[in-house]
Amino acid sequence: MTTAPDETRLYGDVDPYCYELLLTDPERAALARLRAVLDRDVKPLVNDLWDRGEYSSSILEPLAALRLMDPVGHDGGSSGPATAQPDPVDGVSPPEESRALFRGFRTFEIARTDVSTAVVYSGHVTLFRNTVLLGGSPEQVAELDADMRTFALTGVFALTEPDHGSDVARGLETTARREGDEWVLTGAKRWIGGAAQADMLAVMARDEADGQVKAFLVDRADGGVRIEKIRRKASLRIVDNGHVTFDGARVPESRRLQRVNSFADVNRLLRSMRTDVSWMATGAQAGAFRAAVRYTGERQQFGRPVARFQLVQDKLATMLGNLTASLGMAVRLSQLADSGGFSDADAAMAKAWIARRARETVALAREVCGGNGITLDTDVARFFADAESIYTFEGTNEVNQLVVGRSITGLSAFVD
Known part of the structure; x- marks a missing residue:
């Protein structure tokens, strides 16, 4: 095994078991283009933006221009193993998608540069777009997907509430009341990343008539929508998280997502989101590990690089082990997605386990x-702080562990 960079590979220094060789040549070429843009246009900006706690469209615009939501590698047989595409709905086939494995490495590549950037990008590409693709009618998908792919229409996912995070399935308080051909939304959402910049918010609200959770595409500019920036954060400081209040916001029936009619349907959306977070946590480890290797190779103490010290090498070896195991779990989860799907427990186990490993890896970095590790100059301080958010969102460690435990035992330990 070697951790020395391999010029023929994208991830030769962080992928000793060569998982990247499961990608096709077109997929690797797309990731190489992504890396070039990240290195040239995004990486030089992130430390300053993180330090100021400000979002800038300059980190998203160059990524949007790459069109990475378009299918990759479908060129007459060179695209590798067949991907299980979503089943047609009402006889209409959904848009063709790239492999889940490519989408995972796409998130990994962005997160290894900066986690906040990955969260901003994923907020539209995974959370919002998947909500529309999986929750919308064929007509809604056909109407919106072209603009979602190009970022002409941007959106965010709004589920978490001020008083309901882990218990949002039962405790969700935002309500929707139908009035003719419109719905009137009342309530609040919290921690909604990118809400102030998005065109639309995919809002989960409880129908007053039947008590079921439904999904609505709410125009941010609606007079009944108010967005306040959450300040004084110590993590994901580039992400513009919002506290969103709905005071009689009006949504036409045509903007109610037709295939979300219960929280079970919402959970179907969350399953794919947990996969993305697993890749994000793995990418954060890769970024922290690379920064630590670079620093310890350059830093001189007692007349030699600190990378020569035994205790430092022990920590670097632990970091690479965590990263490699996390990458293996994320890769396999995506392979299951490409071959037909995975269970809630599969997604929950990967998210919980990888997020815990990420916490340890960034701490060792x-x-x-x-002392220089607490400054942004080494990059590791960003990964160290941002890993705390990954550990919590898309299901806390405890909630995900209970999902897995329920699968193991057949018994639910959730509060009745």
């Missing part, structure tokens, strides 16, 4: 960088 900060340790080996010594």
Whole structure:
């Protein structure tokens, strides 16, 4: 095994078991273009933006221009193993998608540069777009997908509430009341990343008539929508998280997503989102590990690079082990998605396990960088702080563990 960079590979220094070789040549070429843009246009901006706690469209615009939501590698047989595409709905086939494995490495590549950037990008590409693709009618998907792919229409996913995070399935308080051909939304959502910049918010609200959770595409400019920036954050400081209040916001029936009619349908959306977060946590480890290797190779103490010290090498080896195991789990989850799907427990186990490993990996990266590890100059401070958000969102560690435990035992330990 070697951690020395391999010039023929994209991830030769962070992927000793060569998982990237499961990608096709067109997929690797797309990721190489993504890396070039990240290195040239995004990476130089992130430390300053993170330090100021500000979002800038400059980190998303160059990524949007790459058209990475378009299918990759479908060129007459060179695209590798067949991908299980979503089943037709009402006889209409959904838009053709790239492989889940490519989409995972896409998230990995962005997160290894900066987690906040990955969260901003994923907020539209995974959370919002998947909500429309999986929750919308064929007509809604056909109407909106072309603009979603190009970022001409941008959106975010709004589920979490001020008083309901882990218990949102039962506790969701935002309501929707039908009045003729419109719905009137009342309530609040919190921690909605990118809400102030998005064109639309995919809002989960409880129908007053039947008590079931439904999904609505709410125009941010509606007079009944108010967005306040959440300030004084110590993590994901580039992400513009919003506290959103709905005071009689009006949504036409045509903007109610027709295939979300219960929280079970919402959970179907969350399953794909947990996969994305698993890749994000893996990418954060890769970024922290690379930064730690670079720093320890350059930093001199007692007349030698600190990378020569035994205790430092022990920590680097632990970091690479965590990263490699996490990458293996994320890859296999995506392979299951490509071959037909996976269970809630599969997604929950990967998210919980990888997020815990990420916490340890970024902490070790900060340790080996010594006092300089708390500065943004080494990059590890960003990964160290941002890993805390990954550990919590898309299901806390405890909730995901209970999902897995229920699968193991057949018994639910959730509060009745």
